[in-house]
Amino acid sequence: MKTLLSLHIATALTVMSTVLFAAPPHVHGAGTLQLVLEGSRLNAELRLPAINVVGFEHAPSDTKQEEAVKKAVALLRDSRQVLTPSEKAQCTAAPGVVASALLLEHGQADHDHDDHDEAHDDDHADFDVRYGFDCRRPEALKQIKVRLFQPLPKLERLDVEMVTATGQARQRLVPGQAVITLP
Numbered sequence: 001m002k003t004l005l006s007l008h009i010a011t012a013l014t015v016m017s018t019v020l021f022a023a024p025p026h027v028h029g030a031g032t033l034q035l036v037l038e039g040s041r042l043n044a045e046l047r048l049p050a051i052n053v054v055g056f057e058h059a060p061s062d063t064k065q066e067e068a069v070k071k072a073v074a075l076l077r078d079s080r081q082v083l084t085p086s087e088k089a090q091c092t093a094a095p096g097v098v099a100s101a102l103l104l105e106h107g108q109a110d111h112d113h114d115d116h117d118e119a120h121d122d123d124h125a126d127f128d129v130r131y132g133f134d135c136r137r138p139e140a141l142k143q144i145k146v147r148l149f150q151p152l153p154k155l156e157r158l159d160v161e162m163v164t165a166t167g168q169a170r171q172r173l174v175p176g177q178a179v180i181t182l183p
């Protein structure tokens with residue numbers, strides 16, 4: 001029994017450390033979006049699996065892949081093109097701030113890393129984007145249209161979590177049903 005108990009503890013610790021220290025695994029085809037509306041400020045955090053954005057999850061290895069990453073960044077930075085709040089809310093937006101391991105490694109691509117590709121073959125990578133909107137009439141912000149399914153046809157769903165002064169809600173968007181209704 002004592003051995004069995006220690007085994008259980010060891011397993012529990014392994015599970016805990018996996019949860020605490022490993023990056024949350026993503027599911028290909030599924031993105032997430034977190035929205036927080038506080039006063040006149042709407043903050044959004046979008047996370048998309050890189051494979052659904054550019055078709056790969058490693059540092060770009062040729063010009064074509066570099067172009068794909070540049071194009072993706074341009075698309076995702078365009079806040080109002082990605083997320084279109086109700087017109088009546090009169091929201092303005094700064095460009096989205098895009099982060100991705102694909103971008104970090106891009107800067108190092110000039111150096112020679114012979115074992116680079118092999119070492120990262122099994123890794124997943126995301127595109128993370130932060131958006132900030134300022135809305136003159138936040139009380140009129142009832143809906144936000146998400147325009148990602150058309151430019152990113154490999155994206156199958158987007159799970160949205162939102163928090164506003166009136167409550168919390170979750171919504172799953174799919175192609176053809178891509179309008180968020182705020183609580």
Ligand SMILES: [Zn+2]
Pocket residue numbers: 026028049050051057123124125
């Ligand atoms: Zn992946």
